[in-house]
Amino acid sequence: MASEAHGAEEGGLVFHPMDQFIIKPLFGGDTIHWYTPTNATLWMALAVVAVVAMMVFGTRRRAVIPSRSQSIGELAYGFIYKMVEDVAGKDAVKFFPYIMTLFMFIVFANFLGLIPMSFTTTSHFAVTVVLALLVFLTVTIVGFVKNGAGFLGLFWVSSAPLALRPILAVIELISYFVRPVSHSIRLAGNVMAGHAVIKVFAGFAAIAVVSPVSVVAITAMYGLEVLVAFIQAYVFTILTCVYLKDALHPSH
Amino acid sequence: MATTTTDAASHAADAASAPGMPQLDFTNWGNQIFWLLITLVVIYFVLSRIALPRIAAVLAERQGTITNDIAAAEELKAKAVEAEEAYNQALADARVEAQRIIAEAKAEIQAELDDATAKADAEISAKAAESEKAIAEIRAGALESIQEVADATANEVVAALGGKADADAVTKAVADRMKG
Numbered sequence: 001m002a003s004e005a006h007g008a009e010e011g012g013l014v015f016h017p018m019d020q021f022i023i024k025p026l027f028g029g030d031t032i033h034w035y036t037p038t039n040a041t042l043w044m045a046l047a048v049v050a051v052v053a054m055m056v057f058g059t060r061r062r063a064v065i066p067s068r069s070q071s072i073g074e075l076a077y078g079f080i081y082k083m084v085e086d087v088a089g090k091d092a093v094k095f096f097p098y099i100m101t102l103f104m105f106i107v108f109a110n111f112l113g114l115i116p117m118s119f120t121t122t123s124h125f126a127v128t129v130v131l132a133l134l135v136f137l138t139v140t141i142v143g144f145v146k147n148g149a150g151f152l153g154l155f156w157v158s159s160a161p162l163a164l165r166p167i168l169a170v171i172e173l174i175s176y177f178v179r180p181v182s183h184s185i186r187l188a189g190n191v192m193a194g195h196a197v198i199k200v201f202a203g204f205a206a207i208a209v210v211s212p213v214s215v216v217a218i219t220a221m222y223g224l225e226v227l228v229a230f231i232q233a234y235v236f237t238i239l240t241c242v243y244l245k246d247a248l249h250p251s252h
Numbered sequence: 253m254a255t256t257t258t259d260a261a262s263h264a265a266d267a268a269s270a271p272g273m274p275q276l277d278f279t280n281w282g283n284q285i286f287w288l289l290i291t292l293v294v295i296y297f298v299l300s301r302i303a304l305p306r307i308a309a310v311l312a313e314r315q316g317t318i319t320n321d322i323a324a325a326e327e328l329k330a331k332a333v334e335a336e337e338a339y340n341q342a343l344a345d346a347r348v349e350a351q352r353i354i355a356e357a358k359a360e361i362q363a364e365l366d367d368a369t370a371k372a373d374a375e376i377s378a379k380a381a382e383s384e385k386a387i388a389e390i391r392a393g394a395l396e397s398i399q400e401v402a403d404a405t406a407n408e409v410v411a412a413l414g415g416k417a418d419a420d421a422v423t424k425a426v427a428d429r430m431k432g
Contacts, residue, residue: 018273023284033283040287041287044287044290056298063310066310069311074311077304077311078311086418095295099297105292125275125286126281130288132290
């Protein structure tokens, strides 16, 4: 740390805010095969453990009067269930386990990533792109299976003047295919930016004069990141519900 | 100088891009996607097979319990109202019964009183009649006695005057006198 400070003062700031995102094999070695357990694997596994702890272990007593852990599990259940029902409609309830899976994974990956020295799986585009593509494919397939060619009505804005409709159709089509991009980059970008900024502030903390400001800034950023961790999971989930609504009821 | 700065800048850029954005290192995407899919599948099965049905059951059970409790409370409330009504009814009945008993008792007492009064009246009148009879007897007895005494006195007076008293004539004369 001291040498880093030295370097920072001398040779133009040397920070490594992105080092925290490097994927390393867990058990040594340099090559990463598709099956190699990495730090990403570890923190995904921990997310699974956290989900199981909260949703299965926490509710093991099946009490009518819930314990604290069971209340949290029920709260999460009710939160997402109501979101699916309100946003995507009653017939979307059969997708509830799927949406719940997405939400629980993202929210726990985000929160576990806030533990110092941890690895944030949702800061990687590989992860969020897969999540977003899963949603995109699900929504598209469900849309065509449920409505057949009628799903294309999503792009044909029947309330607009006839002359405008082809132009709007192109715009709608582009916006439809941009969805998975924005859906994935929004999540990974927010999470990555927050963590990188914290790391940058942490680099400044090595300079004695600015370290108090830096510590205050890190604290503030951390508070913000706690909010972002939840809000991004929420946003990802509610957008999934909105897209699902489009698939089930494609009329404008 | 200029070259050194550009050198330094390019060096810094090199240093920065050497790790670059690890997110854009596509060589490990396969690895991440593989483990992510496993993670999602595991979470999905845990949630859809164990956690969500369990929580749904608990919530349904709680809803049922609450509904039942509300129904039971309503039933108890209805029972309480019923009990109050029954109590009021009983109170009213008791009052009516009390009134009836009081009236009956009053009537009975009145009847007894009337009876006693009538009996007493009858007794009194019987006694009065008896007394009157006795008085009449006494009066009659007294008149007889007076006649006897007057008879005897008249006989004596006649004897004393030297006449020979005819007892029957004297008696007759006395009776005549007394009648007059």
